[in-house]
Amino acid sequence: MNGLGNQIIVADMRGRADRVTPEAAIAVNAMPETRFDQIMAIHDPKTPGTAAYIEIINSDGSRAQACGNGMRCVVQMLSAEQGRQRFTFETVAGLLFGEEAEDGTITVDMGTPKFAWYDIPLTEEFADTRYIELQIGPIDAPVLHSPAVASMGNPHATFWVADDVGSYALDRFGPLLENHPLFPERCNISIAQVIRPDHIILRTWERGAGLTQACGTAACAALVNGARTRRTGRKATLTLPGGDLVVEWLDNDHVTLTGPAEFEWRGFFDPATGAWTRSEAA
Ligand SMILES: N[C@H](CCC[C@H](N)C(=O)O)C(=O)O
Structure with a gap:
């Protein structure tokens, strides 16, 4: 999928206990057809009342705590699958809400911003993070x-x-x-x-x-x-x-983010190695 041109792989990991490995992410990103910015891995919910637990993986294999464009893609995929438009998700950063409007645009509640130097985090104390010395x-x-x-x-x-x-x-x-x-x-x-x-x-x-x-x-x-x-x-x-x-x-x-999401094509990949096959075009 893409969220405003950002390349997003939505990985359906529901019903299984393994995770997308950094090695798989790096291998998938190394191929031009599957170069991506983030993988959004949809896992079974951990907390009652949430639709899924979402893990976010950067193209270098590192984990990210948040990804607004990717969350819009997840909302669109699940709304197409389930015919409902409102979802609560859990990520390592906490609970997150997303909603698809009639016109297909998606709004995600990204939670509250934090400004304290230790919340960014910074290695040095700054009393005012509106302007830091850098x-x-x-x-x-x-x-x-x-x-x-x-x-x-x-x-x-x-x-x-x-x-x-x-x-x-x-x-x-x-x-x-x-x-x-x-x-x-x-x-x-x-x-x-x-x-x-x-x-x-x-x-x-x-x-x-x-x-x-x-x-x-x-x-x-x-x-x-x-x-x-x-x-x-x-x-x-x-x-x-x-x-x-x-x-x-x-x-x-709370900060809300509104924008589009777009399905591109579907396939299968091995979350351990990254080996993939393509199955369905948009
Ligand atoms: N592309 C994402 C953010 C990825 C963040 C990631 N690069 C990190 O924090 O490590 C977004 O649309 O919000």
């Missing part, structure tokens, strides 16, 4: 600096720029910032241009996945970081390379 480029003329950081279950840094987000070498800066010693669990790195209080342009270097068409949790982090630095309101459209998402930071502190 820069890249020449000391006296940094190319990117003073990001706002937030956790949407996973760690995010949002760097603000005044001009075209496409003009920055995120493929070069991304890996350096992702692995900066300030981030003990690494970090998802975004560049944001606020063009209006309700419209942000965003590009993201994803932890464990690299440059992607769309990162839903990064869109959520950019909106909350925009609102708490008074750059934006609490609801905005975010234009990502793959298209537009709408993010709203509700009064109850």
Whole structure:
């Protein structure tokens, strides 16, 4: 499937006890036809009242705590299968709600953002995470600096720029910032241009996945970081390379993410080795 161009493999692991191994993820990602950004593995529910337990695996085999685009794909797949539109899921980061609207767009409640330095987490204490001391480029003329950081279950840094987000070498800066010693669990790195209080342009270097068409949790982090630095309101459209998402930071502190999801093709893969076969086209 894809969520706004982000390549998502929804792996149906219901009724079995094994898990998708990092080796399988790396092997699947190594083949051009099955290159992906995240695998969303649907496991049997652990908690009564939830539809499934979802495990999220990055293309480098690492585990992610949250994935907004992937969750929309999961909602669409299960709603097509079960004919109902509202789901409660469990992930390592907690419970998550998703709903498909009449027009097929899907809204996922991504939970509440966290801003304390130890929740991101950072290795150093920062009293105010709206601007942290971190820069890249020449000391006296940094190319990117003073990001706002937030956790949407996973760690995010949002760097603000005044001009075209496409003009920055995120493929070069991304890996350096992702692995900066300030981030003990690494970090998802975004560049944001606020063009209006309700419209942000965003590009993201994803932890464990690299440059992607769309990162839903990064869109959520950019909106909350925009609102708490008074750059934006609490609801905005975010234009990502793959298209537009709408993010709203509700009064109850929850963040919702709305956008499309699309089925591409179906097949089988071995969660231990990654060996796969294709069975059905869209
Ligand atoms: N693409 C995802 C986020 C993946 C996050 C992952 N790269 C990490 O935190 O390790 C999204 O749409 O929200």
